[in-house]
Amino acid sequence: LAKTTQPISMDSYEGQEVNITCSHNNIATNDYITWYQQFPSQGPRFIIQGYKTKVTNEVASLFIPADRKSSTLSLPRVSLSDTAVYYCLVGEWGGSGTYKYIFGTGTRLKVLA
Amino acid sequence: GAVVSQHPSWVICKSGTSVKIECRSLDFQATTMFWYRQFPKQSLMLMATSNEGSKATYEQGVEKDKFLINHASLTLSTLTVTSAHPEDSSFYICSAREVSGGLNQPQHFGDGTRLSIL
Secondary structure: OOOOEOOOEEEEEOOOOEEEEEEOOOOOOOOOEEEEEEOOOOOOEEEEEEOOEEEEOOOOEEEEOOOOOEEEEEEOOOOHHHOEEEEEEEEEEOOOOOEEEOOOOOEEEEEEO | OOOEEEEOOEEEEOOOOOEEEEEEEOOOOEEEEEEEEEOOOOOEEEEEEEEOOOOOEEOOOOOOOOEEEEEEEOOEEEEEEOOOOHHHOEEEEEEEEEOOOOOOOOOEEOOOEEEEEO
């Protein structure tokens, strides 16, 4: 089972800021939080990764509270091309001793004109 | 940087055929590669974890004799769907994690292979 929970879908309008929250109540001390974007018929694309507080790059910001049980991906001024599925991932250890990602349902973001 | 290439991007074949999908890390070395399967409008499902030079670890419910994985080098992993049937039709995606940097290195994904079995 995935270690994360996200809203299934969200709608927004062009130019607005979009915040997608993810719950990961059982996050372990060493886990990082990683967000991916996926367009239809393509592989997921890395957006941002963080461990605590706030991380910002050229496309998004990631806010992580002190308890790290949730995180929020913030997309500033979305455009129609940001319509995609967004996944929040926290890794877990597999039986072979490998750290792996189990995908949750993701959040289907639809940006409207 | 951190580009993962999958080939082929789309394959159509007859039932009973075996199909091989290649996953290459083009500009980095990957000790570990992962294979996922995705049905329309669903999330990615992890099939197996592939470590270079050792046997793959399969997730529960994934038949290892059906989905053969080989990870012979730090830049190449292959998935062979043996004796494919229509129910194997799906979108297969691989990912790779860089050798250096530890567990916080994100996985980089290929663009997937759409497999259609007639």
